[in-house]
Structures are given as C-alpha cells and as structure tokens.
Amino acid sequence: MTAIEMQPPRLILGPVAWLRKNLFSTWYNVLLTLLALGLLYALLRPAVQWSLTEARWGVISANLTLFMVGQYPRDQLWRVWLSIYLLGALLGLSWGIWKHAARGFALIALGAGLAFAVIGLLLNSNVWINWLLSVGILLGFYALGRILPARGRSILTLAWLLYFPLVILLIAGSRFIPFLSPVPTNIWGGLLLTLMITIIANVVSLPLGILLALGRRSKLPVVRYFSIGYIELMRGVPLVTVLFMAYLLVPLFLPLGVRPPDAVIRAIVGFILFEAAYQAENVRGGLQAVGRGQYEAAQALGLSGPLTMSFIILPQALRAVIPAIFNSFISLFKDTSLVAIIGLFDILRVGRSVLAQSEWLGTHREVFLFAFFIYWGFNLAFTYGSRRMEEALGVGKR
C-alpha cells in the first residue's frame, strides 16, 4: 500500500478577499485601518512634499567625500579604495568557496556596489569607475573561488583574519613602509572613522570579554568578584561617561614623558573597556549553554583544565554566541556616533561642520536624515547578511 501524498490546496485570495481578511475583518479593524490610513496621509504628504520641493539635497552631494572620509588626505584615498577592493575580493572568494554561508553578504555587497556606481554616474563623479571595478573584482574572485580546490578553505580563513590588521595598517600607514606615509588619526573622519573604531574595538574587546567571562565563572573568589565588579560597573554607567573618562583620564594615567595619544585612540580605549563587559556577558551565555557532559567527557579523556577550556568548551561556546556577537557589532556601530561628543569628526560632527558653511545654513533635516540613512542602510545590510550566514551554518540549531 502506498501512501498518497497530497498537499492541502493552496489558499489563494483575490485582492478583494485579501483586503477583507487583512484590513476590514471586523468593525474595529475597519476603524483602525481608516485611522492608520489617515495618519499615514497626514504624516507622509508633507514629508514627501518637503523632500521633493523644499529640501536642498545639494548639501549632501556637495560634501559627500567629507561625509565619507572626513579630512583624510585626498591624494591618499587610493588606500581606502584598496581596502574596498580587498574586501570585494575576499567576499567573492568566500562566496565561491563557502557558498551559502557567505552568499548573503556577497549579494548585499554586489547590490550596494552597483547602486553606488549608479549614484556616482548620476552625480557626475568619477567614483563609479571604482565601484564598478570593485564589483568586477568580487565577481572575478567568485569565479576563482568556484574552481579553486578545497584546499583553499583554510587559506581563506587566514586571509580574513589578516584582512582587518592589514586594513588598519593601510589606513593608518607607517613610517617604515615607503608608499604608506602615516596618516595621523586626528584627521580620520566621517564614515571611515566610524567603521575603523567599530572594527578595532570589536576585534580587541572580544578576547578581553572572553577573559572576563571565564573570570566570572572562576572558582577563585578574588578573580570572580573582580570580574563581576568590573562587568557590573561598566554595564551600570552610560557609554558616554566611559568615553569621557577615557578621554580625560588616559593622559593622566600615562607615565611622565609619554606623549598622550590623540582623541581617536583614547575613544577606542573607552569603547574597548566598555564593550569588553558586554562581550563578557555574551560569552558567559555561550559558556552556560555548553552541557556538563562536555566537561566530564574531557576530564575522562584526561585533558587538563586549560586544555578542556580552549579545545572543548570555548569553541562550542563561541559558536553558540555568534548571533549575539553580530548584534553587539551592530550596536557598537551605532554607538560610535557618540564620539561626536568628545570632539571626533564622525558623520554627525562632519554634518555639524557642514551646517556651519554659509552656503548650507539651515539644512539640518537633510544632513541628519542622510546620517540616519547611512546607519540604517548599513545595519539593514549587515543584519541581512549575518542572518543568512547563521541560517546556512545552522547556528543555534545544531
């Protein structure tokens, strides 16, 4: 006897039936729908009218480079482009080799690159060539990744690990490399500054957070109470106060004769101190998710405490907290906007300086909406990419 497999018939609603079911099912739903429509009309009509007629969007296109990189020397911009090309190459390669896991990020990058190229063309700027080139690089490396033997996988991981230090070196420069003259951090600005702070603070705070999480679960009371005290202190005060503290106190804490670092470095120190406490709580969640059996099995196999931790427990714990780490990346990215308060030239502060130009007085809405959209677009893209990656890796399911 064979079972007859039959899908239930698909429910297909006509447009009228759909409207009736989703918008006008009961008398109060009718009321709510009409109210919502009225509200939308009242809010959107003036907004659309303003953005099409009154708004002076020229303030954005005229200062786009300033918003993106601040005062970064214009003749050194090739370093920023090089970082983007490298990112494109790595994304393409990952897409080709890791397939589904990296596809979300790669597709987003592809779409964004094409969109920026079109915007560049519309604004009559030369950047469209650069964007088209990065898209080409991404696609080229995708093709390369497809034909590369499986051995390439481990190299790819290594390349990603090397990418971030390399970008920091590229952007910051060094006295010892001939083509890379140092660019002092105090002239970094705009989106570039935001991204650099986010990346550095995240990369450094994760190991610190792991140490703090282990300390919080330690059997040694002194270590445990120190970790708890630090974590709760940092979580109990606003980020702004930590940044402010780092800004004012780092010079005081350094020994005599050491030149105090400039504001960007101090801000990064503040972010690391703050973010480490939050990362510690993320990692602690992951550690708690690893079952007792894992510890016992490792012990039965004769592994010592540190070996158990680094080869059995932490890999599983960190895998479980990938979504949480992605989330704190996004929230740190948003939080970098606070550096404007201690005087760094991030997007917000660049916006304020643009508003001070006599030509663009009173364009507050345009400037802040633009900043708003940068953050929103970036976070949306990042969320999409990371969700696709989590789905493909089955994070939290296996």
Add this chain to the structure above:
Amino acid sequence: MSLPPFLRNVRVLQLLAQILFVLLLALAAGFLYANVTTNLARQGLTVGYDFITNPASFDIGESYISYEASDSYGRALLVGLVNTLVVSALGIILTTVVGVIAGIARLSSNWLISRIAAAYVGVIRNTPLIIQLAFWYFGIILKLPPVREAVALPGSIFLTQRGMYLPGFEPTPAFNFWRIYIWIALASLAIIWFMLRLIQNRSELPLPLWAYLAYIVVPILILWVGFVTQPEPPLKANLPVLTGLNFRGGLRLTPEFAALLFGLVVYTGAFIAEVVRAGIQAVSRGQVEAARSLGFTGAQALHLIIFPQALRVIIPPLTSQYLNLAKNSSLAIAIGYPDLFSIAGTVINQTGATIEVIVIMMLSYLSMSLFTSLLMNIYNSRMRLVER
C-alpha cells in the same frame, strides 16, 4: 624534581593564584596612582572635594530645584541629577505605553497596523539615538514656527520653536476642602482591591470582567458627591494664552526637554515593542486554546492566562530597557539639556577636578541603575511567586 607536598595541594595553589592576582592588580593600581599624582602635581592640581562648596558661577537653563549662579558646585551637580531623574522617570512611564501599544500592534491581525509597527521598530532600532535626537531637536522642533504663529493643536496645546505649551492646572480656594474627598477616593481603591481579592479567593471561577469596573465607578461616585457639595472644582485649568510676544499660563516644556523626552520615548519604545512581542509570542498557542476550551472568553484568556505568563518573560528585558533609557538620557548634552553629564562636563572644565567629578557622576549613574534593577527584581520575584 618533585614539588614539596603543599604545592601539590589544589587549595594552596588556588590561594597562591589569588594572591598573585591581587598583587598584580595592586601593582597596576599603584603604577596608575603614581602616574596620576605626578601628572596632577605637574599641572599644579590636588585631588580633593573642597571645590564642591565653591560658587559655581554659571547659569543652568532649566532646573526643578531652586538654583542660582551663586550656588555651589555641589548644588549645580544636584540640579543635573534631578534633571536626569525627571526626564528618566517621565520617559519610562511614557515609553512603556508606546512600547506596549507598538508591541501589540505588531501582532495585530490588521495588516496595515502590523506593517506600520514593524516599520517603526525596524527604522528606530537600527539608527543611533544621538542622530535621532539631533533630528528631532534641530530638524523639527527648532524649525517650528515662532511663538506668534504657533501651531495650535486641539486641547490648547501649542507648538512653537520656543517650546511646547500645555494646559496646566492650579488649585482653587476650595482645594483644601477637597482633600478629604480625594483621600477617600484613593482609600476606596485600596478597599476595592482588598475586597476583590477576598471574593476571588473564595470562588473557583475567575471574577467576571465587569467586577473590575468597581475601580472606576466607586471613585467617580465619591468625586461626584464632592462636586455636589462643594461650590467649585478642586483644580482649575490654566490654559496657555498668547499675550503680546509670549504665552502666559499653562505648562511650558523647553525645546530641549521636549526633544530629549520625545527622542528617548520613541527610541526605547521600539525596543520595548520587541520585548513585548517576544513575551506574548513566548506563551504557546496551546495555552490560548486550552483556555478557550475551558470556556474562558477571549478577554478573560488574555487577562488571566496569557498576560501573567507573558509578563514573566517580559520583565527582565524590560528592566534593562528602562536602565538603557536612564543611561541614554546622558546624550542630552548633544542638544543642550542640562542633565547630570552635561553639568559635570561644565564643572570639570571650570575646576579641573576631573577625577572627583567623574567619580561622583559614575556613582550617581551606578546607584540609579542598581536601585532600578533592585526594584524590578523585587517585582520580578513577586510575579514568580504568584506563578508557582
């Protein structure tokens, strides 16, 4: 080589490790302390709280306690703390309302409503608060028309670039006689609560929903007696009226306060909406179905079955959102509302007492956070006891 036996004892090793840790910490602290003292000595500064009684000699835009420029720095910091507390307390109340409405709206069967709520949550959660604040303040409130062309909303609310004018209330001469009625009305609420509990404990069935109407009907009856016996109502509306170049009367919110409160409420509300939605969705469908098959009405099921269970999931993350709101109020500095952080910055600039003021500021925020989480933990444990 063999170690002496006491070094193979785990407890001795643990003790040694802790002593080592403390020593390292002490070394680091000593190094930093030495650096700070030499650096401060070089700048000719001393650490101490003497400055706190010196006159502050700067003005503060708005304050809920009396303050003049001749008051001390301590008083100025207190003004900042009170300003922070006022905006946080109001913000927490309003954002709970916004968040719960948005959270329920996201689960609405009405497509349009749930889409609007989803868009609100998605956009607000993904952008920095400081940019939202700057937008509300510089882009919206300061672009409102001047006082003479104020936007008038129904209910005597006026929006102008100099702030928001709301109707206020002031006591009439009869207010003193009214106190007794107000107290009786409040006491009646407590009595009703007690009675309803008593009845509930005796009966197997849940109370019908109309029993809860007593909370509204009885106080209104008592107040009605008041209106009959007293010559005039206790409060009289104090409406803002445009006289000459400015509004007179009513309640005025400064543009800074209005922008900060609005920004905080909108921002935190989006996060609370997610918390509420997750809490309601955490209650399994079976619970609703079981309640319905036991004969509960939809409203009863929501009130007696779903809400108590959802609340248990909602309270811990809700607490951290409240704390976030209080901490985020420190972004007030971006739009010039004189909160604790912004006044502390001014005090540091004037006195150079960096470390002392930072300690005061951090301790204030920390005790605010700890106090709020203490309250919420008490509430949370009570909810749990009721549950099991």
